[in-house]
Amino acid sequence: MTHDISVQSIMQRIHTRRQFLQRSLGAGAAVGASSLILPRIVEARTEGNTLVVAHVEEVGTLDPKVWGGFAAIYVQTQIYDTLMREDPVTGELRPSLAVSWENPDPLTYRYRLREGAKFHNGAPVTAEDVAFTFNRIADPNEGAWELYMFVNVDEAVALDDLTIEVRMKQPDHQFQFIGYFEGGNICNKEHVQELGDGIGTSPVGAGPYKFVDRDPSRVVLEAFEDYYEGKPPIERIEFRNIKDATTIVAGLRSGDIHLSYDVPRDQAIILERSDEVNIQTAPGWEHTLLHMANQKPPFNDVKVRQAVRYAIDPGAALAAFSKKYIEPAYGSFIPPNVPFSSHDENAGTYAPDIEKAKALMAESSLPDGFSANMAVNPGVRYEALALAIQQQVKPLGIDFTIQRLPAPDTIALAYSHDFDSILMYWISDYTDISSFLLQWYGPNGGEFGPNFTEHADEEYDKHFETSLYTTDDAEREVAFKECQRILTERQPSLCLAFPQTVRFQSSRLTGAQTLPVYVYDRYADIAFSE
Amino acid sequence: MIAQRLIAFIPIIIAVSILIFLALRVVPGDPVTVLTAGSPVPAEVKEQLRREFDLDKPLTVQFWNWAKNAVQGDFGISLKTREPVTELLGETLPITLTILIGGLILSMLISVPLGVIAALRQGRLSDQLIIGATLVTLSVPVFTAGILAIIVFSFWLGWLPPFGRGEGFGWDRVSHLLMPWCVLGLAMTAAQTNTLRAGMIDVLNREYILAAEARGLSPIAVIRHGFRTAMVPVVNILGVQFGYMIVGTVLVDFVFGMGGIGQLLVDAVNQRDYPVVQAILVCIAVAFTATTLLVDIVASRLDPRYAD
Numbered sequence: 001m002t003h004d005i006s007v008q009s010i011m012q013r014i015h016t017r018r019q020f021l022q023r024s025l026g027a028g029a030a031v032g033a034s035s036l037i038l039p040r041i042v043e044a045r046t047e048g049n050t051l052v053v054a055h056v057e058e059v060g061t062l063d064p065k066v067w068g069g070f071a072a073i074y075v076q077t078q079i080y081d082t083l084m085r086e087d088p089v090t091g092e093l094r095p096s097l098a099v100s101w102e103n104p105d106p107l108t109y110r111y112r113l114r115e116g117a118k119f120h121n122g123a124p125v126t127a128e129d130v131a132f133t134f135n136r137i138a139d140p141n142e143g144a145w146e147l148y149m150f151v152n153v154d155e156a157v158a159l160d161d162l163t164i165e166v167r168m169k170q171p172d173h174q175f176q177f178i179g180y181f182e183g184g185n186i187c188n189k190e191h192v193q194e195l196g197d198g199i200g201t202s203p204v205g206a207g208p209y210k211f212v213d214r215d216p217s218r219v220v221l222e223a224f225e226d227y228y229e230g231k232p233p234i235e236r237i238e239f240r241n242i243k244d245a246t247t248i249v250a251g252l253r254s255g256d257i258h259l260s261y262d263v264p265r266d267q268a269i270i271l272e273r274s275d276e277v278n279i280q281t282a283p284g285w286e287h288t289l290l291h292m293a294n295q296k297p298p299f300n301d302v303k304v305r306q307a308v309r310y311a312i313d314p315g316a317a318l319a320a321f322s323k324k325y326i327e328p329a330y331g332s333f334i335p336p337n338v339p340f341s342s343h344d345e346n347a348g349t350y351a352p353d354i355e356k357a358k359a360l361m362a363e364s365s366l367p368d369g370f371s372a373n374m375a376v377n378p379g380v381r382y383e384a385l386a387l388a389i390q391q392q393v394k395p396l397g398i399d400f401t402i403q404r405l406p407a408p409d410t411i412a413l414a415y416s417h418d419f420d421s422i423l424m425y426w427i428s429d430y431t432d433i434s435s436f437l438l439q440w441y442g443p444n445g446g447e448f449g450p451n452f453t454e455h456a457d458e459e460y461d462k463h464f465e466t467s468l469y470t471t472d473d474a475e476r477e478v479a480f481k482e483c484q485r486i487l488t489e490r491q492p493s494l495c496l497a498f499p500q501t502v503r504f505q506s507s508r509l510t511g512a513q514t515l516p517v518y519v520y521d522r523y524a525d526i527a528f529s530e
Numbered sequence: 531m532i533a534q535r536l537i538a539f540i541p542i543i544i545a546v547s548i549l550i551f552l553a554l555r556v557v558p559g560d561p562v563t564v565l566t567a568g569s570p571v572p573a574e575v576k577e578q579l580r581r582e583f584d585l586d587k588p589l590t591v592q593f594w595n596w597a598k599n600a601v602q603g604d605f606g607i608s609l610k611t612r613e614p615v616t617e618l619l620g621e622t623l624p625i626t627l628t629i630l631i632g633g634l635i636l637s638m639l640i641s642v643p644l645g646v647i648a649a650l651r652q653g654r655l656s657d658q659l660i661i662g663a664t665l666v667t668l669s670v671p672v673f674t675a676g677i678l679a680i681i682v683f684s685f686w687l688g689w690l691p692p693f694g695r696g697e698g699f700g701w702d703r704v705s706h707l708l709m710p711w712c713v714l715g716l717a718m719t720a721a722q723t724n725t726l727r728a729g730m731i732d733v734l735n736r737e738y739i740l741a742a743e744a745r746g747l748s749p750i751a752v753i754r755h756g757f758r759t760a761m762v763p764v765v766n767i768l769g770v771q772f773g774y775m776i777v778g779t780v781l782v783d784f785v786f787g788m789g790g791i792g793q794l795l796v797d798a799v800n801q802r803d804y805p806v807v808q809a810i811l812v813c814i815a816v817a818f819t820a821t822t823l824l825v826d827i828v829a830s831r832l833d834p835r836y837a838d
Contacts, residue, residue, distance in 0.1 A: 054787075058610065058611075058793075058797040059611075060610045060611055061610065061611050061612045063612070066612065068610065068611070069610075140574050140575070142578075143574075143579055143582070144575065145575065147575055198612075200611065200612040200613075201612065215621045215622075216618065216622050216789040216790075216794050216797075217625075217694060217695050217787055217788060217789020240693060240694065240787055241787060241789065241793065241797075242693050242787035243783075243784040243787065243793060243796060244673070244676075244677070244785045244787075246677050246680075246785075247676075247677070247680055247692055247693055247786070250677070250680045250684060250685050250692055251684075251692050251693060253685055254684050254688065254692060256684065256691060256693070407800070408800050408802070409800070412560065412563040412802075415563050416560075
């Protein structure tokens, strides 16, 4: 290569560098300009009166008769209206579609509807619609998941345009809660007769928001102008199916998501520091349980179950979580805020005591210990509890193998009764203590209640039945206290913690308080503060 | 040759359908129990659901009924949402294809120039930088890259929406797709860049290229000559990467909540929604087989020796 050529190539390089500089400046200007333009576009995107609710679970069918998952229930709460609703503070039943109700005798429930309520298709809400809705669920051929709440319904009859009478086969205290339970979502008779199961994808209710559209990424609702309490302040709601909780946390902080229940509690601390996010809590109607198979070894021996209970310290396991979100339990089965709860009497029964645990194991049918399987619901708190339990019971010679499962599988496994032990949750379907206690009712599954552990205790069943078939509160109280005493004593499952209901929402939102059973939260009272 | 390959498709798809059908039934968990879970459901309700969805029939009858309808484009009803599966596919496939194709185009736009530059500057700093950078994109899992992108571009800079699929054909749609495209595209860049680089280096040292250079062909023309041959392994690797890309779109869907087939598949597998899982997996199998065929056709066009 000659010297000349080198000079030439240097000149070329200079030329190229100049071009490079020019191009770089051009590109820089473009990026600068775009950084000016882009935020404007983003502002336009977040404008408007739209509430974005994010959830991890897919929204299933929106037909109240069919189980579509928890996310489907809180979408339905906005679309459909119920006869009554729950007071967020006192938990009492308040008028909604019904203005008054009575229970003239133990076999009759009578409701009077308000005048002027309309369905989204313009039809008035009549007693005929309510009777049709109830009879549809009570008919065993319809296969409704809420049938267990309607087993004692003989028939629902429209007495006139606005009065419904529900006649029972036998007294049933639980039925009063149908007023705001998902099974009590009132459907339009004509619409259901026309579409059948098709209402699951094209629902019509009398609630504050009407259904507009759905695809696998979202469900869109719009404010209903003719809602009897007036058009709700928020114009449009988008329920977004986002599988990744980190995206939800980022979305809440950036203001792209306004409300979510699905933030893992270990990430809540990030949001606690954020000015954009407001964290609402309510006493939860939920408990965390280690269910154990009561009919087969090793957990058919009550002493083994009690020994395990004494060995476990859920407080140590949950030390990483704020007590604001989850409270460890040491013997009580029912959260303290639930009426008729014996929480205070039973709370300290099983203070961790490894010596007592060892003594009970020595007296049990398996003094040398055993190996067992523990299926675990997904989630950080279940993981923390499972690992702690595994370590804490080791001194008793118990070797737990942890089996991690997706959420639907944990529940399915619980229903199959084919497990040694299973760590999961239970959220009350309605705000009555019976919704917790029915988990241990009925031998071999029973026709009513899941009885995951196959708990068979005649005394328990007798008290639970008393509570079901009486409308006398004093009698119910005795029955419920007895049920709780038996649970604490015999430990068919171990109750480990009481999680709170936690709602993460934009600090721009005003108006509403989360309910203990969050799936019944109504967004009609929420508004943006600006 | 294409006709022959197309005929060979049919038994492959039938075999795959049977395999998927059986595999789903072998996986523990009963759809009816999963679907009714969360509530105390009477046994009669479960029986009713089993009858409704043919689950009470023998496997052979279930498969025959499914296959008969599937041939006519009817994949049944989703157990979870009670929507026709064909409709669900209609809502999810377009967005997934948009992510896939966009990611593919982007990865090619990045990897082709980088591969060529790295080959021409073999052993120099720019070559090492390119290899290093592509290795970084290869080493970061798609979901980590996705979350990082959301933090940077949605949360810090506020430029792009963190989730959703957008509407229409304008900026709203593109702004929702940019991060998924980049995340998926970058993840695929490494293999393509390095394959192209190796191919180019190999080709540039071949005698016909040296001969062309010696005859005074311009460097651009020489590169163009070599590029054609060097692209053959890249096209082949694209076929293999297609499978990886499907996993990638599932993860991209997962992070960005796009509502594509990935998200649908994850939900359906969790819920044991047999008709949906079956339909998606068969679609993926068809797409995979079709891509292999397409790759062979393109490769034979680029280098006629592949036609044999």
